[in-house]
Amino acid sequence: MCAMSEHLNHITREIEDSIRVKQGLAQACGDQIIGAARLIQNCLRAGGKLIVFGNGGSAADAQHLAAELVGRYRADRQALAAVAITTDSTSMTAIANDYGFERIFSRQMEALARPNDLAVAISTSGNSANVLSALEFARSVGLASIGLTGMDGGKLRDLVGVCIRVPSNSTARIQESHALIVHILCGIVENAYVQERRGCNGVQSAIGEVR
Numbered sequence: 001m002c003a004m005s006e007h008l009n010h011i012t013r014e015i016e017d018s019i020r021v022k023q024g025l026a027q028a029c030g031d032q033i034i035g036a037a038r039l040i041q042n043c044l045r046a047g048g049k050l051i052v053f054g055n056g057g058s059a060a061d062a063q064h065l066a067a068e069l070v071g072r073y074r075a076d077r078q079a080l081a082a083v084a085i086t087t088d089s090t091s092m093t094a095i096a097n098d099y100g101f102e103r104i105f106s107r108q109m110e111a112l113a114r115p116n117d118l119a120v121a122i123s124t125s126g127n128s129a130n131v132l133s134a135l136e137f138a139r140s141v142g143l144a145s146i147g148l149t150g151m152d153g154g155k156l157r158d159l160v161g162v163c164i165r166v167p168s169n170s171t172a173r174i175q176e177s178h179a180l181i182v183h184i185l186c187g188i189v190e191n192a193y194v195q196e197r198r199g200c201n202g203v204q205s206a207i208g209e210v211r
Helices: 002-023 025-045 057-070 089-099 106-112 129-140 171-197 202-207
Strands: 050-054 082-084 118-122 144-149 162-165
Touching (some): 002 171, 025 171, 057 082, 057 118, 057 171, 106 129, 129 144
Parallel strands (some): 050 118, 118 144, 144 162
16 A cells, blocks of 8 residues: 555656646747747748657657648648658668768758758757757758757757747656647647638737738
8 A cells, every 4th residue: 555655646746747837838938839830830831841850759749740730630621741850760870870860860951951941849958969950950051940948948049940948857847848839839820721711811810920
């Protein structure tokens, strides 16, 4: 019974801590999430695509974001262009072998990025060398960029146009919040397309005037 009680206490603490961090997101990140939604909308309207990347759990979040846009989040609408450059093991291992692990994303960006594309970088620390290298390439060719990171933002903070910093220093809490932010972004963008299809001005009603 003692072990069971300890497990239940641990579960309760983890859930309560996760809730606490998420409750702070609107105040800490609300404006940045709206700004990110606008950048995504601008990219898609201009015929561009999202190029999303990160390591480990952030790679999973990158694939999650791309899947929700290419497939659907909640509503049926047109497919939206997004690619996670974390999924091609052949390219990544070849690039890592020939150029170094730091280049696995920037080299793919060099091959795939086109005008009007949007770089979306996900890093809990904001200091992953391969993520920063890809953002530096994106900046060098004039791509807009979004970063999802944690409290400090690391070096990533200064390399992106919009930086969404989860108010936590815990990797687990940051990643949990990133998943929620992915769903919020997908919901805002998807609603714009659904409302347009219904004859509304979806861009303005869902995320404000796109500039």
